[in-house]
Amino acid sequence: xxxxxxxxxxxxxxxxxxxxxxxxxxxxxxxxxxxxxxxxxxxxxxxxxxxxxxxxxxxxxxxxxxxxxxxxxxxxxxxxxxxxxxxxxxxxxxxxxxxxxxxxxxxxxxxxxxxxxxxxxxxxxxxxxxxxxxxxxxxxxxxxxxxxxxxxxxxxxxxxxxxxxxxxxxxxxxxxxxxxxxxxxxxxxxxxxxxxxxxxxxxxxxxxxxxxxxxxxxxxxxxxxxxxxxxxxxxxxxxxxxxxxxxxxxxxxxxxxxxxxxxxxxxxxxxxxxxxxxxxxxxxxxxxxxxxxxxxxxxxxxxxxxxxxxxxxxxxxxxxxxxxxxxxxxxxxxxxxxxxxxxxxxxxxxxxxxxxxxxxxxxxxxxxxxxxxxxxxxxxxxxxxxxxxxxxxxxxxxxxxxxxxxxxxxxxxx
Numbered sequence: 001x002x003x004x005x006x007x008x009x010x011x012x013x014x015x016x017x018x019x020x021x022x023x024x025x026x027x028x029x030x031x032x033x034x035x036x037x038x039x040x041x042x043x044x045x046x047x048x049x050x051x052x053x054x055x056x057x058x059x060x061x062x063x064x065x066x067x068x069x070x071x072x073x074x075x076x077x078x079x080x081x082x083x084x085x086x087x088x089x090x091x092x093x094x095x096x097x098x099x100x101x102x103x104x105x106x107x108x109x110x111x112x113x114x115x116x117x118x119x120x121x122x123x124x125x126x127x128x129x130x131x132x133x134x135x136x137x138x139x140x141x142x143x144x145x146x147x148x149x150x151x152x153x154x155x156x157x158x159x160x161x162x163x164x165x166x167x168x169x170x171x172x173x174x175x176x177x178x179x180x181x182x183x184x185x186x187x188x189x190x191x192x193x194x195x196x197x198x199x200x201x202x203x204x205x206x207x208x209x210x211x212x213x214x215x216x217x218x219x220x221x222x223x224x225x226x227x228x229x230x231x232x233x234x235x236x237x238x239x240x241x242x243x244x245x246x247x248x249x250x251x252x253x254x255x256x257x258x259x260x261x262x263x264x265x266x267x268x269x270x271x272x273x274x275x276x277x278x279x280x281x282x283x284x285x286x287x288x289x290x291x292x293x294x295x296x297x298x299x300x301x302x303x304x305x306x307x308x309x310x311x312x313x314x315x316x317x318x319x320x321x322x323x324x325x326x327x328x329x330x331x332x333x334x335x336x337x338x339x340x341x342x343x344x345x346x347x348x349x350x351x352x353x354x355x356x357x358x359x360x361x362x363x364x365x366x367x368x369x370x371x372x373x374x375x376x377x378x379x380x381x382x383x384x385x386x387x388x389x390x391x392x393x394x395x396x397x398x399x400x401x402x403x404x405x406x407x408x409x410x411x412x413x414x
Contacts, residue, residue: 139166254348
């Protein structure tokens with residue numbers, strides 16, 4: 001069996017700005033004057049065209065479909081599934097730049113987006129009556145942005161987007177961040193808070209889908225998500241600590257049978273992350289520890305603890321060759337990790353086997369000479385040495401065995 005995926009994007013952005021010319025001299029002793037244009041108000045038009053194509057094939061004589069899949073709807077000899085999705089967006093916006101308007105000292109922007117979408121399913125040759133083969137819709141969005149990036153005490157940005165017509169009528173997407181810094185010791189402590197509120201319509205293919213082995217027609221409610229996060233960053237000690245909680249109502253997921261489902265209650269996730277880096281001379285030790293707890297492991301399984309650590313030496317050879325030599329390790333606790341379903345290319349819940357509790361270690365050497373970078377790496381260096389043989393990232397999908405890698409990257413930009 002095989003999956004073929006094609007994705008193409010085309011962007012075209014036009015910006016027209018109104019502003020003024022500012023003339024200044026770099027040095028009082030030099031009479032040379034410089035003039036720069038300061039934009040005050042900008043008018044923006046963006047065209048975005050996106051096309052996606054996906055094909056799943058099982059040739060005759062391939063895997064035994066009746067043994068691998070619970071259902072076969074269209075052809076019991078071979079599978080030749082295909083999906084298409086097209087999107088055309090036109091966005092018109094106006095932006096008032098920060099600091100140049102009497103009644104708007106902050107940055108302010110507003111926009112409207114008209115999006116045309118077309119979804120194409122498989123031909124329902126067996127008359128399953130799950131849905132029409134094609135579905136088209138126009139979606140109208142309006143939104144705005146409020147920003148303040150200047151100032152040493154308080155900065156913030158907020159974005160809001162609302163669906164006014166079409167498939168996403170009633171959708172809400174509001175998110176923002178605020179930051180301040182507090183003097184401490186020889187440096188400043190950065191304190192940030194961010195969050196979002198989203199009330200979104202499920203994807204069309206979550207609700208309507210036809211293929212040889214999976215077909216459904218669902219009527220799901222909007223998924224509502226609320227997140228609140230806080231973060232403290234201390235540059236002097238290289239410490240970053242963040243924590244937050246997210247609540248999801250009407251959570252959408254793929255169940256143990258690989259079918260889309262919706263949990264009618266609330267699911268909460270608490271997450272705390274500590275990033276602590278150390279440096280003594282040429283010795284560096286970077287660490288990241290993530291603790292997370294889900295209120296419902298049946299619909300949203302997560303490992304309780306994830307750890308990443310990197311120990312390396314960083315120095316220069318002959319003052320020109322930047323060198324980095326070290327090792328890194330990734331580890332997470334055991335849990336019922338989602339299982340991959342190749343026919344839909346989605347991960348779904350399962351209760352067959354747990355994965356995790358296995359360290360993945362690599363040793364590496366990175367070099368940089370002017371605009372050239374090259375590296376050597378021994379991936380999964382601990383295979384056969386310690387950790388056992390239970391090295392799976394997902395059920396039936398083991399981590400790659402021990403592999404030697406090398407590569408070169410050259411930047412030709414002037």
